Amino acid sequence: MHAIIAGSGLVGAATALALHQVGIQSTLYDQVDLVQATLASNGLPVAVEFGDSGGSVLLGSTALRVLRELGLLDEVLVSAHPSPVSHYFKIDGTSAIALDVVNAVKNSGEADPTLQTPVQILRSKSWNRTFTGKKLVAYNETEQGVNVQFADGTFATGDFLVGADGIHSATRRSIFGDSCKAEFTGVIGHIGVVRIKEHNIALKETCAFYIDRNKKQMVCTFKMSEELAAVQMMTFNDPQPVVGExxxxVPDLPKESTRLADLLAEWGVPKNIESMMRNSFRISPAAIYDLPDLASYHKGRVIIIGDAAHGMVPNAGLGLLTGLEDVGVLLELFRRFKEPKDLPQVFSLYSQLRVPRGQEAAKRSRDMAKQYYSGSQIVGHFMLRVAFFLFNYNLVKVHSVYDFRDVVDKAVLGLASH
Ligand SMILES: Cc1cc2nc3c(=O)[nH]c(=O)nc-3n(C[C@H](O)[C@H](O)[C@H](O)COP(=O)(O)OP(=O)(O)OC[C@H]3O[C@@H](n4cnc5c(N)ncnc54)[C@H](O)[C@@H]3O)c2cc1C
Structure with a gap:
């Protein structure tokens, strides 16, 4: 069998590796043409998607499990920084609350010590992707397979199509129409990447949040090594960037770093956090979108995966993790059903298993955004303190570990018993 994968983000690239493991060839197509993008960038860093423009991503135990299955774990761990504790502060850096994440992950049922500590990784240091300048604009399905049409007028054919083309997915729109569009939330994340050692910036915490709920102010920092860290601040009144831009x-770095650092000083954040933004060598805006929950992730010979299926607000750090879970489940299903005639069963099970999980992750993310941006500061901070006390002393489970192999085993057993 041969698959067409539209979108070579982290999830599309991981899908290609997963399909390779079960003997399915695939071709990755991405709308970005790296040569054109480099020529057009006038010497600025080329941003083809969030991964390349900076910022870090937190990978928890399920994501690490999938990466191990794909043979990528060792490579990722070499470039990543362990993040065993998350800290939450008031906006001025006082009143610290700590969540012992390793303990919470153990308590959720993760027995393997290699997978118990989440890691932060700079996205551009993740696994390799390919950029070909092929933008999917439409597809049609025949008895034998799918024909995909690209914006440059060329076509490709395959046995099936995987839409891994992100939160504004053209594959999803082709299947379900324009009604399932990602909505702009009004929030822009400004993400700076800074060489902390070079600028003598002290940063103790590996992952820290500074919040004032009354004023809707939120800043977070992520340490990616002793040299490198990211700082991210959310604003509510900046203009919405054009999709694709x-x-x-930002082209005028000195101007933007000064504007944002001055704003942070006004908010009253600790001096080292302000200094991180002021000294960033790269700042990128990320418009935050939310995708309405979908009832299905497939139609005929087409599935959607990653943000294309369940793009969510980033507040719980679950987007990529949920996309990698999709990849793990798809891999396990193809291990059990290998023949072309099995495709309807694989895709139907994939959708049945993944839709509830995608919806749950999106809901947790929305709830977390509400926790950060609304309500009273005193009550919100107190509630967080109570919740973390319960988690740290194993009085409540954060969530249960998601073992994609076990999930597929149970679904297949369920089929057999019917
Ligand atoms: C500020 C922020 C912080 C985040 N932090 C975390 C975190 O800590 N942990 C976590 O798990 N997740 C996090 N996420 C979410 C995570 O970044 C995404 O879930 C993940 O990158 C999605 O990967 P993807 O491959 O599905 O989509 P994308 O990375 O969006 O890739 C889609 C690819 O498809 C291509 N494409 C688009 N349209 C077409 C087309 N028509 N034809 C061909 N190609 C096309 C694009 O060029 C792109 O390369 C965060 C997100 C944001 C915005």
Whole structure:
């Protein structure tokens, strides 16, 4: 069998590796043409998607499990920084609350010590992707397979199509129409990447949040090594970037770093956090979108995966993790059903298993955004303290570990018993 994968983001690239493991060839197509993008960038860093423009991503135990299955774990761990504790502060850096994440992950049922500590990784240091300048605009399905049409007028054919083309997915729109469009939330994340050692910036915490709920102010920092860290601040009144232009590093860095650092000083954040933004060598805006929950992730010979299926607000750090879970489930299903005649069963099970999980992750993310941006500061901070006390002393489970192999085993057993 041969698959067409539209979108070579982190999830599309991981899908290609997963299909390779079960003997299915695939071709990755991405709308970005790296040569054109480099020529057009006038010497600025090329941003083809969020991954390349900076910022870090937190990978928890399920994501690490899938990466191990794909043979990528060792490579990722070499470039990543462990993040065993998350800290939450008031906006001025006082009143610290700590969540012992390793303990919470153990308590959720993760027995393997290699997978218990989440890691932060700079996205551009993740696994390799390919950029070909092929933008999917439409597809049609025949008895034998799918024909995909690209914006440059060329076509490709395959046995099936995987839409891994992100939160504004053209594949999803082709299947379900324009009604399932990602909505702009009004929030822009400004993400700076800074060489902390070079600028003598002290940063103790590996992952820290500074919040004032009354004023809707939120800043977070992520340490990616002793040298490198990211700082991210959310604003509510900046203009919405044009779709496709977001994630591009700002062209006038001195002006933007000064504007944002001055704003942070006004908010009253600790001096080292302000200094991180002021000294960032790259700042990229990320417009935050939310995708309405979908009832299905497939139609005929087409599935959607990653943000294309369940793009969500980033507040719980679950987007990529949920996309990698999709990849793990798809891999396990193809291990059990290998023949072309099995495709309807694989896709139907994939959708049945993944839709509830995608919806749950999107809901947790929305709830977390509400926790950060609304309500009273005193009550919100107190509630967080109570919740973390319960988690740290194992009185409540954060969530249960998602074992994609076990999930597929149970679904297949369920089929057999019917
Ligand atoms: C500020 C921020 C912080 C985040 N932090 C975390 C975190 O800590 N942990 C976590 O798990 N997740 C996090 N996420 C979410 C995570 O970044 C996404 O879930 C993940 O990158 C999605 O990967 P993807 O491959 O599905 O989509 P994308 O990375 O969007 O890739 C889609 C690819 O498809 C291509 N494409 C688009 N349209 C077409 C087309 N028509 N034809 C061909 N190609 C096309 C694009 O060029 C792109 O390369 C965060 C997101 C944001 C915005």
């Amino acid at each position: 977001e994630y591009r590093p």
